[in-house]
Amino acid sequence: MGSIDLKEENNNNVILKEHQEGVAVKTKHKGFKEKTFVVRESLLTTEFRNGNMKIVYNCFTAVFLLFFLRALVDDILVQKMPLHHTWLIWWNFEKFFSTMAVWTGMFLSTIGVYFAYQHWSTIPSKNTNLPSNMPFVATYLTYLTAFFYFPLKFLYESNLNCACSFIITCETTRIAMKVHSFIRENWSRAMIRKSGGTIDAWPTLEQFLYYQFCPSFIYRDSYPRTEKRDMKAAGLYFLECLAIIEFVNLTYTQWVFPWLHVQDYTSLSLSTIALSLFTGIIPGIICLITLFYGLLHCWLNCFSEMMQFADRQFYLNWWNSSNMAEYYRNWNLVVHDWLYAYVFRDLAAYYPGRKGQKAAQMAVFFLSAVFHEYWFGVAFRCFYPVMFVLYFIFGGIFFAVSRLITNRSAWNTALWFNLLIGTGMFIAFYGQEWYARRGHCAPYSNAVVDLLFPRHWNCQPPIS
Numbered sequence: 001m002g003s004i005d006l007k008e009e010n011n012n013n014v015i016l017k018e019h020q021e022g023v024a025v026k027t028k029h030k031g032f033k034e035k036t037f038v039v040r041e042s043l044l045t046t047e048f049r050n051g052n053m054k055i056v057y058n059c060f061t062a063v064f065l066l067f068f069l070r071a072l073v074d075d076i077l078v079q080k081m082p083l084h085h086t087w088l089i090w091w092n093f094e095k096f097f098s099t100m101a102v103w104t105g106m107f108l109s110t111i112g113v114y115f116a117y118q119h120w121s122t123i124p125s126k127n128t129n130l131p132s133n134m135p136f137v138a139t140y141l142t143y144l145t146a147f148f149y150f151p152l153k154f155l156y157e158s159n160l161n162c163a164c165s166f167i168i169t170c171e172t173t174r175i176a177m178k179v180h181s182f183i184r185e186n187w188s189r190a191m192i193r194k195s196g197g198t199i200d201a202w203p204t205l206e207q208f209l210y211y212q213f214c215p216s217f218i219y220r221d222s223y224p225r226t227e228k229r230d231m232k233a234a235g236l237y238f239l240e241c242l243a244i245i246e247f248v249n250l251t252y253t254q255w256v257f258p259w260l261h262v263q264d265y266t267s268l269s270l271s272t273i274a275l276s277l278f279t280g281i282i283p284g285i286i287c288l289i290t291l292f293y294g295l296l297h298c299w300l301n302c303f304s305e306m307m308q309f310a311d312r313q314f315y316l317n318w319w320n321s322s323n324m325a326e327y328y329r330n331w332n333l334v335v336h337d338w339l340y341a342y343v344f345r346d347l348a349a350y351y352p353g354r355k356g357q358k359a360a361q362m363a364v365f366f367l368s369a370v371f372h373e374y375w376f377g378v379a380f381r382c383f384y385p386v387m388f389v390l391y392f393i394f395g396g397i398f399f400a401v402s403r404l405i406t407n408r409s410a411w412n413t414a415l416w417f418n419l420l421i422g423t424g425m426f427i428a429f430y431g432q433e434w435y436a437r438r439g440h441c442a443p444y445s446n447a448v449v450d451l452l453f454p455r456h457w458n459c460q461p462p463i464s
Helices: 012-020 043-050 054-078 084-092 096-121 131-158 162-185 187-194 205-213 231-261 270-279 281-307 324-331 333-350 354-380 386-402 408-440 447-452
Strands: none
Touching: 043 054, 043 281, 054 084, 054 231, 054 281, 084 162, 084 231, 096 131, 096 162, 096 187, 096 205, 131 162, 162 187, 162 205, 162 333, 162 354, 205 281, 231 281, 231 408, 270 281, 270 408, 281 408, 324 333, 333 354, 354 386, 354 408
16 A cells, blocks of 8 residues: 655645645635545555554454454365355355446436536526526436436346345445536536526536546546556555455354354344344444445545545544544545535525524434435345434434543543444344344235334244
8 A cells, every 4th residue: 555646745744734724615605614625645544654553454354364264164174165155255246247237327327417417508598596497406306216216126126135236226326426416516507508608618528427436426627636547556455345345255154144044033032132232243343344444445545546536535533533423524524525515514504503504414314324224224125224223313312422521532432332332233133134034034914014124023933
């Protein structure tokens, strides 16, 4: 993970200082922050170079190697088949190519949006306020509805397994967020063109396509760029992503499945279900940390290297947050920027005052919780709102309570306690329900009840 050769700034201390002093500057009239892109590396890249976080990386590498060694011994001596434990990866990506074919159609549809928006902006109009442009808004909402519906229809009809289901649901969300930002950031230009005014230039297709693949949800005509494209570094990041997939696979095949597979689901008591939460904590936190590193560091830096994208501050040190607001903001700055710009800021501006800001905060929590539940509920084919409860209810309560905790060490302990319990709930409850719905428990007689209520809460033996 070598340093990057940067056009605009090569001093990381200066970059960090810029952020602390307010990289996201405030607009003059509304007092809301505006996203500003500057040249900076990811925090872990800097920390690894300084040696501060390398011990954590080495510890996780050692755990990975031990898991892999244990799997190899089992594959060779017990299963009599080398790499037998990779069955879960092959199962998850069984229909990967058809999934990517649908993804290609999803992506190509955004090019249609680009040209349609460009053409619409040239149609003269006397009124440029929002009510007079409701036909366009209605068409846009129709597109978004179809954009989510048809890939989801393919997902269920093809019976995609978990990983491919996540590709469809997460990518529909990601691309929709990208499209929305492009429309919003160019709305003023479109209104000027429609009213007969002159603009400097409309975004080119090349700019639009670059934005579609660069690791940012906020559209800009240009971004800070690196001097050169380091494909070797991009390749190493990609290999780390593959290693992360294997690490999660090992965690499930060597730890989670052996534990969940042998449970007698027809005799699960409330105490057994509650105690299983604690059994799920260790594999849960391993998955959380590795997926954070794989997605928010390796994957995004891989695309940054390939696209010479220089602003690589995708997260900050969320693990050392002093309150819940700081944790939510620092965990994923890429998504946070979008939620702040197009949910919180818009609602707070529309409903000014303290109550409006509270409502906007609630909307951000709710939207985040709904989409997390959507991703996991669709992938696991059940409505078990663990993610919704964790993000919206527990997260909201913890967000309010955290402001009362003034001791940084006490708050950080509470943060990790919350994360450990949350990941334990996720692994245990979703895992038990997964097995319950795959031959271990009979469905409820009422289809609506069977959809909304977990089967393992009241498991009845399946009818032979």
